Amino acid sequence: MPNPLHNLPPTAKGIVAVLRVLPRVSRPRTALLAGGVVVSAVLPIGIAVVTGLLIGAIPIAARDGADSPAADRVGTLLIAVAIAILLERLTSPLLRAAVSTLGRDVDRYLQEVVLSALARPRGIAHLEDPSVIDEVRIVRGLGMSAHRPGQTVEALPEVLTSWLRAIGSAAVLTWFHWWLGLLWLVVWPIIVYRMQRDYLRVGEEGFGQSAQLRQAEYVRDLALDPPPAKEIRLWGVLDWLVTRFDTLWQAGIGPIRRARRPRPGMVLGSASAILVINVVSYGLLAYAAVRGDLTLAALAVFVGALADANEYAVGDEHLYLSNAAVTVPKVLSLEKRLAGDSAEPGLPVGADVPAQEIRYEGVLFRYPGTERDVLTGLDLVIPAGQSLAIVGDNGAGKTSLVKLLAGFYEPTGGKISVDGTDLASLDPEAWRRRVAVLFQDFTRYHLPVRDNIGLGAPEHAGDEDMLRRAAARAGIGDLIESLPNGWDTVLSQAYTDGVDLSGGQWQRVALARAMFAVEAGAKVLVLDEPAAALDVRAEAELYERFLDLTQGLTTILISHRFSTVRRADRIAVVSGGRVIEAGGHDDLMDQDGRYAHLFRLQAERFQPVGGTDA
Numbered sequence: 325m326p327n328p329l330h331n332l333p334p335t336a337k338g339i340v341a342v343l344r345v346l347p348r349v350s351r352p353r354t355a356l357l358a359g360g361v362v363v364s365a366v367l368p369i370g371i372a373v374v375t376g377l378l379i380g381a382i383p384i385a386a387r388d389g390a391d392s393p394a395a396d397r398v399g400t401l402l403i404a405v406a407i408a409i410l411l412e413r414l415t416s417p418l419l420r421a422a423v424s425t426l427g428r429d430v431d432r433y434l435q436e437v438v439l440s441a442l443a444r445p446r447g448i449a450h451l452e453d454p455s456v457i458d459e460v461r462i463v464r465g466l467g468m469s470a471h472r473p474g475q476t477v478e479a480l481p482e483v484l485t486s487w488l489r490a491i492g493s494a495a496v497l498t499w500f501h502w503w504l505g506l507l508w509l510v511v512w513p514i515i516v517y518r519m520q521r522d523y524l525r526v527g528e529e530g531f532g533q534s535a536q537l538r539q540a541e542y543v544r545d546l547a548l549d550p551p552p553a554k555e556i557r558l559w560g561v562l563d564w565l566v567t568r569f570d571t572l573w574q575a576g577i578g579p580i581r582r583a584r585r586p587r588p589g590m591v592l593g594s595a596s597a598i599l600v601i602n603v604v605s606y607g608l609l610a611y612a613a614v615r616g617d618l619t620l621a622a623l624a625v626f627v628g629a630l631a632d633a634n635e636y637a638v639g640d641e642h643l644y645l646s647n648a649a650v651t652v653p654k655v656l657s658l659e660k661r662l663a664g665d666s667a668e669p670g671l672p673v674g675a676d677v678p679a680q681e682i683r684y685e686g687v688l689f690r691y692p693g694t695e696r697d698v699l700t701g702l703d704l705v706i707p708a709g710q711s712l713a714i715v716g717d718n719g720a721g722k723t724s725l726v727k728l729l730a731g732f733y734e735p736t737g738g739k740i741s742v743d744g745t746d747l748a749s750l751d752p753e754a755w756r757r758r759v760a761v762l763f764q765d766f767t768r769y770h771l772p773v774r775d776n777i778g779l780g781a782p783e784h785a786g787d788e789d790m791l792r793r794a795a796a797r798a799g800i801g802d803l804i805e806s807l808p809n810g811w812d813t814v815l816s817q818a819y820t821d822g823v824d825l826s827g828g829q830w831q832r833v834a835l836a837r838a839m840f841a842v843e844a845g846a847k848v849l850v851l852d853e854p855a856a857a858l859d860v861r862a863e864a865e866l867y868e869r870f871l872d873l874t875q876g877l878t879t880i881l882i883s884h885r886f887s888t889v890r891r892a893d894r895i896a897v898v899s900g901g902r903v904i905e906a907g908g909h910d911d912l913m914d915q916d917g918r919y920a921h922l923f924r925l926q927a928e929r930f931q932p933v934g935g936t937d938a
């Protein structure tokens with residue numbers, strides 16, 4: 325059955341989307357919002373009607389005297405007006421407080437929806453998809469005052485109340501002339517619709533500039549963030565950044581600014597329609613009153629209704645609706661889109677996996693959105709419990725084959741199997757708990773050192789003994805003890821008592837994180853250039869302990885340093901996305917192929933007196 329919501333105008337769809345989200349955020353506050361809106365809409369109409377009746381009753385009471393039934397009626401009407409006004413005054417602040425909290429909760433909820441949606445797919449390809457990144461930018465803006473869908477929630481009572489009031493007022497006017505009430509009923513939605521269409525155009529234009537504004541924000545952050553600060557100052561790029569930011573920002577904001585300019589046709593059309601309908605309404609009321617066709621009470625009621633009918637579609641609240649119309653459906657559709665990519669629950673992964681081997685068979689791989697195969701039919705067997713070193717030129721595909729092993733991407737051809745089972749059919753989370761990787765571009769978490777290490781297996785992060793063992797294996801136990809707050813020291817200068825580490829110290833922290841994952845049960849250890857930032861002594865130390873570190877594990881070591889590579893049980897040379905040589909150090913030297921050539925080349929550079937022993 326076709327969904328009738330598909331035919332709604334976008335703003336209405338946005339409002340419906342927000343309304344659907346509300347009960348998921350808080351049922352009681354949603355109920356309060358609904359009740360408050362109805363009460364806020366009905367009360368002013370009630371006040372207008374009762375005030376009209378009051379005005380009509382006063383001359384009769386004045387004529388009949390203080391003890392007359394007419395005077396009693398005035399008294400009752402007075403009490404009714406007072407109660408209604410009191411209720412109206414009480415409802416408004418209560419409602420405002422409730423929706424303000426609800427609005428903030430909606431912002432939080434939508435951010436959480438996207439955070440979990442982004443974590444759902446099996447790999448990380450979606451995080452590099454520009455269309456996803458553009459929509460993620462909206463999520464980053466969700467907490468900002470300019471783009472909060474929560475503002476829509478906060479505006480809803482005002483907007484819905486004014487709409488309900490306008491409908492109620494139009495209904496009251498039908499008592500005067502049925503066609504006049506109908507005219508108001510038709511004209512005001514058309515004006516609201518056209519205004520919303522304009523607001524929405526601006527919002528969509530803003531979204532369309534997401535990529536441009538993302539670049540501007542990136543350039544701005546280069547000037548604001550501490551990590552690039554050194555280079556920015558060294559090269560004197562600050563002025564360049566400011567100019568570039570200005571150019572990108574103007575280019576992004578220009579179309580939004582142009583879309584925001586009021587369109588004379590729209591403004592004139594709406595103003596004329598409002599003017600004409602008001603002139604007709606007040607003119608007819610005045611004419612009827614002068615002719616004596618209306619009582620004083622009826623005149624007061626109809627004038628009050630006209631005033632209320634004019635109160636719709638003014639104020640910023642209506643602009644906020646378009647925030648929801650643009651952002652909320654996009655956020656929810658992003659969730660739906662990524663849910664389609666969700667990891668199927670795969671086969672369980674035993675605690676001793678891999679027990680036999682990891683096998684790459686004719687693996688082809690091309691990064692999403694690119695034209696070139698990075699792996700071009702890679703065959704490789706990694707026996708369980710052994711160490712394999714991978715060497716090769718920059719860009720040969722070494723790190724890429726590790727990313728496939730960790731399940732961040734799926735091969736575009738061929739197959740990777742673990743103990744004979746296709747990697748793609750394993751439960752991705754369970755498999756990743758078996759794999760510990762020290763990435764070449766590891767993350768420096770601005771968190772306490774205990775978290776920096778514990779994040780290797782968050783479910784064990786409170787295990788002090790395990791943390792200490794991992795730190796000791798990575799050779800940073802003493803360093804941690806010497807920090808100002810020991811294990812609780814935040815690894816960032818941006819916090820009081822925080823400490824930044826040297827490149828080599830950071831690398832050891834990252835190694836400790838990988839070792840913590842090993843302590844927690846990972847069986848495959850991948851070290852991608854683990855000594856890149858280490859000094860000579862630390863590197864020597866690391867490799868002295870290499871056998872100890874890798875004992876019982878299936879280890880993949882990627883390195884350009886042949887002195888360390890040779891310690892591995894087997895070595896594979898990767899070139900152009902495939903393995904061109906594989907074997908032990910001695911075998912490969914005997915083969916006198918690529919490996920032997922590179923080994924001798926490096927050895928010559930480091931051995932001043934002719935030796936080849938790197």
Ligand SMILES: Nc1ncnc2c1ncn2[C@@H]1O[C@H](COP(=O)(O)OP(=O)(O)OP(=O)(O)O)[C@@H](O)[C@H]1O
Pocket residue numbers: 452691694698716717718719720721722723724725764
């Ligand atoms: N996320 C990505 N999207 C698109 N292309 C990528 C991505 N990551 C890497 N590449 C490309 O894949 C190719 C192989 O990169 P990879 O990092 O696997 O090489 P590598 O052998 O590890 O190199 P190095 O020794 O320099 O670390 C390179 O040409 C690189 O540009």
